Amino acid sequence: AQSVTQLDSQVPVFEEAPVELRCNYSSSVSVYLFWYVQYPNQGLQLLLKYLSGSTLVKSINGFEAEFNKSQTSFHLRKPSVHISDTAEYFCAVSAIGTGFQKLVFGTGTRLLVSP
Amino acid sequence: EPEVTQTPSHQVTQMGQEVILRCVPISNHLYFYWYRQILGQKVEFLVSFYNNEISEKSEIFDDQFSVERPDGSNFTLKIRSTKLEDSAMYFCASSEGPGQPQHFGDGTRLSIL
Numbered sequence: 109a110q111s112v113t114q115l116d117s118q119v120p121v122f123e124e125a126p127v128e129l130r131c132n133y134s135s136s137v138s139v140y141l142f143w144y145v146q147y148p149n150q151g152l153q154l155l156l157k158y159l160s161g162s163t164l165v166k167s168i169n170g171f172e173a174e175f176n177k178s179q180t181s182f183h184l185r186k187p188s189v190h191i192s193d194t195a196e197y198f199c200a201v202s203a204i205g206t207g208f209q210k211l212v213f214g215t216g217t218r219l220l221v222s223p
Numbered sequence: 224e225p226e227v228t229q230t231p232s233h234q235v236t237q238m239g240q241e242v243i244l245r246c247v248p249i250s251n252h253l254y255f256y257w258y259r260q261i262l263g264q265k266v267e268f269l270v271s272f273y274n275n276e277i278s279e280k281s282e283i284f285d286d287q288f289s290v291e292r293p294d295g296s297n298f299t300l301k302i303r304s305t306k307l308e309d310s311a312m313y314f315c316a317s318s319e320g321p322g323q324p325q326h327f328g329d330g331t332r333l334s335i336l
Contacts, residue, residue, distance in 0.1 A: 140322055151227075151314060151329035152266070159322065198266060202322065209321050210256065210268040210279060 110135040110201050114214035121221055123191055129184040129217045131173075131199030139201040141182040142211065143173055146196045155197070158182065194221045225249045229315050229328035236305055237336055244300045244331045246315030255298045256316040256325060257290065259283070266314065272298065302333075310335045 111134045121127045133139065140159050144152040156165050156173050163175040173184045182199060196216045202209035228247045236242045248255050257269040270280040272290055289301045298317075302309055312332050316325040 142324065144327070149329075151229075152316075152327040154324045154326065157324050200266075204322065210271055210281075211258070211266075211316075211325060212268070213266040215265045 110139060110203055110212040112199050112201055112212055112214035114199055114217050116217045117215065118218045118220065121189055123221055123223050124188045126187050127185065127189050127219065129197050129219065131182045131184065131214060133180050133182065133201045135201060135203060138204045140204060141175060142200045143184050144198045144200060146198065152198065189221050191221050191223065193219060195219060227315055227317055227326050227328035229331050231331060232329065233332045235334045235336065238307055239304050242302050242305055242333065244313050246298045246328055247296050248298055248315065248317030249326055252317035252319055254318045254320060257300050258314045258316065259311040260314065261311045305335045307335050309333060
């Protein structure tokens, strides 16, 4: 079975400051990793994914995440946040090669960006 | 960009009543999922569906729940006799294949009175 831990339930940060949202996972098999973002009153939108290859993955809006197998982590970072980045961020994993690969989510981190 | 659509956005139902939540997955996707999120809790997997049958279900998905793909476009979740604890946001998702990213709808907020 897989589990995902997002230790920070809420991260307040000022606009243009850097931010890191932490994600650690536990799994007895290899996994794919994902970050989803949920804006108020909206569904989950895929932000980033790591399936294979380079361990550093980047999104079009400046977020990046690095897969660290030895530390079983997939932390999300952005060097300079905007007010519009205020949202809930969910880290998720799915086991490779075991059926249809349901997503297992963390509890989410609410990013609050203030002026 | 194609998207997953869910209806209704909000459903209010009396306890014990049947409810059907509807989803239209992305048209070329073959794998379908339902998740739920109880207020303040994490998103939880309910069921996955492929080739007109359930491929995996969680322990939450008991006999009160069922899924169906009644035609070539819709994917439904039915709760036969709702309980107060079924109140949650229900998300439908679809993907092209195993391991491919799942795309989510905006959810249906189900409120059981």
